[in-house]
Structures are given as structure tokens and as C-alpha cells.
Amino acid sequence: MKALHEFRKEYTLGRLTEDSLTEHPIDLFEVWLKDAIDANLPDPNAMTVATVNSEGQPSQRIVLLKDLSKDGFVFYTNLGSNKAKDLKHNEKVSLHFPWYFLERQVSVQGRAVKLSRKEDAAYFLSRPKESQLGAWASQQSKPISTREMLMTQFHQMKEKFAKGEIPLPDFWGGFRIEPQRIEFWQGGEHRLHDRFEYCKQDDASWKIQRLMP
Structure with a gap:
């Protein structure tokens, strides 16, 4: 090099x-x-x-x-x-x-x-649903032991908000x-x-x- x-x-x-x-x-x-x-x-x-x-x-x-x-x-x-x-x-x-x-x-x-x-709210509601769920799933900047745990939180949010609009956190x-x-x-x-x-x-x-x- x-x-x-x-x-x-x-x-x-x-x-x-x-x-x-x-x-x-x-x-x-x-x-x-x-x-x-x-x-x-x-x-x-x-x-x-x-x-x-x-x-x-x-x-x-x-x-x-x-x-x-x-x-x-x-x-x-x-x-x-x-x-x-x-x-x-x-x-x-x-x-x-x-x-x-x-x-x-x-x-x-x-x-x-x-x-x-x-x-x-106007911007949040314009985001793709997956991005909205990602905002709910992540406590940004906080430590987390594995990516699997993060994905578990994501799927929990997906179940929680399966029906209707996802609210602004x-x-x-x-x-x-x-x-x-x-x-x-x-x-x-x-x-x-x-x-x-x-x-x-x-x-x-x-x-x-x-x-x-």
C-alpha cells in the first residue's frame, strides 16, 4: 500500500x-x-x-x-x-x-x-411502516447485548401495532x-x-x- x-x-x-x-x-x-x-x-x-x-x-x-x-x-x-x-x-x-x-x-x-x-407527526406518518417500527424498537445509543435482542424488540413492536396506524413515539x-x-x-x-x-x-x-x- x-x-x-x-x-x-x-x-x-x-x-x-x-x-x-x-x-x-x-x-x-x-x-x-x-x-x-x-x-x-x-x-x-x-x-x-x-x-x-x-x-x-x-x-x-x-x-x-x-x-x-x-x-x-x-x-x-x-x-x-x-x-x-x-x-x-x-x-x-x-x-x-x-x-x-x-x-x-x-x-x-x-x-x-x-x-x-x-x-x-407529519414526518413520522410519512415514513415506511418498518422505519416507524424501528423507531419504537430502538433506544438509540443505549447498550444492547446482541442484534437478535434488537430484532426481538422489533418483532414485538410489529405485533403490538399490527392493526391501525403506528403512533408517534x-x-x-x-x-x-x-x-x-x-x-x-x-x-x-x-x-x-x-x-x-x-x-x-x-x-x-x-x-x-x-x-x-
């Missing part, structure tokens, strides 16, 4: 110029997300969510972006999970979209806001990440990447500036 320092490539797929920018960063994000979808990237809506716990320890995990608007980025989780506990203690959060096959990445900094139960819901800063990164030749940062101002407008690579 080659030594790690021998892995090198030039980034030549595109440029990000001032002419490509939009007044609101979500408009540009939607363009880039569509490009990722059209390129048939695996899980184009996958994003890393970074949180910090009560002891100051950061942690990261990949989740799926499930809704997007000018108000922010939405994902859902078990409210007893480590990330939900972190967000209860510290609402500040970072997101990262690693579209490296397009030589692009987007970083987001903002704060997490819990969705309403009405919003939670009270321990499951969503968060909206309201962005305060969004950076768009496009790989460039000779490590001279294009980086543009959007920072939200007090009047809700966005300040845009180019960053050194």
Missing part, C-alpha cells in the same frame, strides 16, 4: 466564482444539492452533525437531511440519543456535507431548535438547524480552492466574503 503522504490529486472539476453566488445561501445550497442528486451520488442528503456534550467533548455522526427551507436544515432522531442530549445542553451545532466526488463541501454553523409535535422528534454561518468550498488546482463564507447579520441579511484556501 502507498504511504498516506503519497496520495495526491489535483482538483479540476470546477470553480466557484462571485458570479455563481446567490444573495441567500440556501438558494446556492439547493443548486449544489440538486447537482449532487443529478450526479447520482450515494446518499446526497447525508450530513455530518457535530455536537458538544456537557463535559465539552465534541462528537460527530452522519444523519440524513429530511427538510430544507430558508429557516434551516431538518433532521430527526430518538430524543434519548447522545446527539439529542448534547443539543439539550448546548444548542450550538455544526453540519458538514461531504460531496467530495464533485470536489465540493458545505459547512454550516448554527443553533438547533426542536420541532413541534405537529411537525414531528414521545421519545422521537426532529430538530431544525437555523444557520448563522455557511461556507461553500470548491476544490481548485494547486490547492488554491474557492471558499465563500456567508455570515448572517443582525438585520437577517447575509454578509458574503471570499476566504483564503
Whole structure:
């Protein structure tokens, strides 16, 4: 195997110029997300969510972006999970979209806001039945001795809710990440990447500036 320092490539797929920018960063994000979808990237809506716990320890995990608007980025989780506990203690959060096959990445900094139960229910009821059962079966982030035990819990839930709609668990819901800063990164030749940062101002407008690579 080659030594790690021998892995090198030039980034030549595109440029990000001032002419490509939009007044609101979500408009540009939607363009880039569509490009990722059209390129048939695996899980184009996958994003890393970074949180910090009560002891100051950061942690990261990949989740799926499930809704997007000018108000922010939405994902859902078990409210007893480590990330939900972190967000209860510290609402500040970072997101990262690693579209490296397009030589692009987007970083987001903002704060997490819990969705309403009405919003939670609307999305939960739209999920496949098996995913709904999975939410009931798993106490996310808690230890479990075997996968067989997890599957047993799944089948118990399947029997319990065999008739009628599966209700929204009270321990499951969503968060909206309201962005305060969004950076768009496009790989460039000779490590001279294009980086543009959007920072939200007090009047809700966005300040845009180019960053050194």
C-alpha cells in the first residue's frame, strides 16, 4: 500500500466564482444539492452533525437531511440519543456535507431548535411502516447485548401495532438547524480552492466574503 503522504490529486472539476453566488445561501445550497442528486451520488442528503456534550467533548455522526427551507436544515432522531442530549445542553451545532466526488463541501454553523409535535407527526406518518417500527424498537445509543435482542424488540413492536396506524413515539422528534454561518468550498488546482463564507447579520441579511484556501 502507498504511504498516506503519497496520495495526491489535483482538483479540476470546477470553480466557484462571485458570479455563481446567490444573495441567500440556501438558494446556492439547493443548486449544489440538486447537482449532487443529478450526479447520482450515494446518499446526497447525508450530513455530518457535530455536537458538544456537557463535559465539552465534541462528537460527530452522519444523519440524513429530511427538510430544507430558508429557516434551516431538518433532521430527526430518538430524543434519548447522545446527539439529542448534547443539543439539550448546548444548542450550538455544526453540519458538514461531504460531496467530495464533485470536489465540493458545505459547512454550516448554527443553533438547533426542536420541532413541534405537529411537525414531528407529519414526518413520522410519512415514513415506511418498518422505519416507524424501528423507531419504537430502538433506544438509540443505549447498550444492547446482541442484534437478535434488537430484532426481538422489533418483532414485538410489529405485533403490538399490527392493526391501525403506528403512533408517534414521545421519545422521537426532529430538530431544525437555523444557520448563522455557511461556507461553500470548491476544490481548485494547486490547492488554491474557492471558499465563500456567508455570515448572517443582525438585520437577517447575509454578509458574503471570499476566504483564503
